[in-house]
Amino acid sequence: MKTNRILIGGKWIASSSGKTFESLNPATERPIGRFQEGNSADVDKAVRAAKAAYGKWMQIPAPKRGAILLNAARLLMKEKENLARLVVQEMGKVLPEARGDIQEAIDTAEYMAGEGRRLFGHTTKSELPDKFAMTARMPVGVFGLITPWNFPVAIPSWKIFPCLICGNTFVFKPASDTPLCATRFIQILEKAGIPKGVMNMVTGSGKDVGTPLVRHKDVLGVSFTGSRDVGELITKSAGVKKVGLELGGKNGIIVMDDADLELAMHGAIWGGYGTTGQRCTAASRVIVHQKVKKKFERMLANRVKRLRIGSGASSSTDVGPLINRAAVEKVHHYTEIGKEEGARLVCGGKAPKRTGFFYEPTLFTDVTSDMRIAQEEIFGPTVCMITVRNLDEAIDVMNGISYGLSSSIYTKDIRNAMLAIGNIEAGLTYVNSSTIGSEVHLPFGGVKQTGSTREAGIEGVHEFSETKTVYIDYSGKLQKAQIDT
Numbered sequence: 001m002k003t004n005r006i007l008i009g010g011k012w013i014a015s016s017s018g019k020t021f022e023s024l025n026p027a028t029e030r031p032i033g034r035f036q037e038g039n040s041a042d043v044d045k046a047v048r049a050a051k052a053a054y055g056k057w058m059q060i061p062a063p064k065r066g067a068i069l070l071n072a073a074r075l076l077m078k079e080k081e082n083l084a085r086l087v088v089q090e091m092g093k094v095l096p097e098a099r100g101d102i103q104e105a106i107d108t109a110e111y112m113a114g115e116g117r118r119l120f121g122h123t124t125k126s127e128l129p130d131k132f133a134m135t136a137r138m139p140v141g142v143f144g145l146i147t148p149w150n151f152p153v154a155i156p157s158w159k160i161f162p163c164l165i166c167g168n169t170f171v172f173k174p175a176s177d178t179p180l181c182a183t184r185f186i187q188i189l190e191k192a193g194i195p196k197g198v199m200n201m202v203t204g205s206g207k208d209v210g211t212p213l214v215r216h217k218d219v220l221g222v223s224f225t226g227s228r229d230v231g232e233l234i235t236k237s238a239g240v241k242k243v244g245l246e247l248g249g250k251n252g253i254i255v256m257d258d259a260d261l262e263l264a265m266h267g268a269i270w271g272g273y274g275t276t277g278q279r280c281t282a283a284s285r286v287i288v289h290q291k292v293k294k295k296f297e298r299m300l301a302n303r304v305k306r307l308r309i310g311s312g313a314s315s316s317t318d319v320g321p322l323i324n325r326a327a328v329e330k331v332h333h334y335t336e337i338g339k340e341e342g343a344r345l346v347c348g349g350k351a352p353k354r355t356g357f358f359y360e361p362t363l364f365t366d367v368t369s370d371m372r373i374a375q376e377e378i379f380g381p382t383v384c385m386i387t388v389r390n391l392d393e394a395i396d397v398m399n400g401i402s403y404g405l406s407s408s409i410y411t412k413d414i415r416n417a418m419l420a421i422g423n424i425e426a427g428l429t430y431v432n433s434s435t436i437g438s439e440v441h442l443p444f445g446g447v448k449q450t451g452s453t454r455e456a457g458i459e460g461v462h463e464f465s466e467t468k469t470v471y472i473d474y475s476g477k478l479q480k481a482q483i484d485t
């Protein structure tokens with residue numbers, strides 16, 4: 001089994017800790033590679049390399065940086081199938097979804113390459129004569145990028161490409177469950193022509209690599225995607241820095257009495273059980289109108305019972321494994337909580353006796369909004385059905401959680417749809433489509449405890465740059481704003 005290294009200043013080296021850890025295939029529980037257990041000394045070295053490379057990289061014209069990103073897009077396209085199979089092997093999702101993970105990175109590279117020819121500021125009129133006013137987009141400096149395992153290539157790409165196009169350098173700390181995907185991805189970017197030191201990668205734990213990276217005085221920006229608890233720790237330890245947080249979700253689908261129930265059922269299946277429920281945008285709540293509750297529950301349960309679990313590599317699999325043993329235990333713990341709270345378990349609710357971190361697709365009904373299973377992020381194949389009397393109540397239930405990432409409504413009535421769009425507290429609202437399916441040229445992010453960061457699209461560029469305001473006075477005399485009227 002190969003021992004992989006960390007990347008610092010263009011060199012793949014061993015960690016100064018002298019220790020390694022293994023990454024497992026969640027479907028087989030077999031190790032697929034050994035990785036460096038980085039520490040604060042590695043982080044410090046990597047930050048120094050990123051800082052040293054910054055001056056030169058930020059001076060390179062942005063369209064030239066864009067050309068490197070386009071190279072990366074081409075190489076990723078060539079490697080798409082290999083990378084997708086690696087995602088299946090290390091993270092467990094089914095192959096078509098793994099291909100989507102890589103496609104998202106390709107799309108992001110292309111989009112951000114194009115931004116190299118925009119990075120717009122704006123101009124406006126000065127209140128004084130012979131004075132010109134504008135804004136310009138500036139890089140931030142060295143970024144610390146910290147990512148989860150559920151989109152092991154797409155999420156790093158959402159950070160790395162805007163970070164680079166804006167002229168920043170970075171130290172990347174990938175999730176410890178998917179370091180091989182991260183390593184391959186970074187190797188492809190290296191091949192695309194990103195100069196030495198501009199990108200650095202240190203693998204290892206959140207405590208030993210993540211924390212020193214967030215705290216490092218020369219790291220001026222932190223972009224983090226992960227759980228709310230770790231997000232909270234990061235806000236505390238980062239101090240005064242530009243910090244972006246994409247945290248958890250407890251997303252819901254509203255199914256109105258006038259909805260196309262067949263369409264809504266497919267949306268609930270895709271949103272609830274796609275990626276084995278391990279998406280920040282997973283539809284873990286189905287909020288259904290009482291008039292259609294019985295019928296919809298029957299339709300949904302029939303379909304859930306037919307979902308096939310298995311290795312993501314097999315074309316007959318609908319639902320792959322969870323990421324690790326701890327995730328299986330967490331999901332099962334929530335099944336026990338749901339039963340104790342009085343929710344009715346319609347199907348699933350246990351881990352099958354087989355190798356791999358599998359859990360049966362689970363459906364609870366007769367759930368009330370205040371139950372823990374309806375409030376807390378389970379991050380597994382568990383869906384809770386909550387019955388409501390009308391749209392007002394549905395929106396109250398949708399909003400009655402601490403998170404605010406994604407939401408959806410199935411209805412044929414434009415008024416219902418518009419009221420949902422106007423009143424749901426979430427960063428994303430879908431109409432007649434599930435809670436998942438973001439496109440890279442539109443902003444993505446949440447409100448409330450999900451954090452208020454926006455990644456992707458033009459707002460993703462803003463996360464990785466600063467606005468400089470510029471005044472050019474060509475009057476040849478001292479002019480005073482607000483005073484010379």
Ligand code: NAD
Pocket residue numbers: 146147148149150151155173174175176204205206207209210211214225226227228230231233234246247248249279280281377379405445450
């Ligand atoms: P996690 O918070 O446990 O870990 C995320 C990353 O943070 C990992 O790389 C981890 O090693 C690192 N980390 C852990 N402790 C740290 C610390 N003290 N300081 C710095 N870094 C630390 O999350 P996870 O289990 O990898 O991912 C699942 C979570 O991510 C879910 O809550 C999910 O909703 C969320 N998520 C959010 C989005 C989004 O865009 N909003 C997208 C995907 C996943």
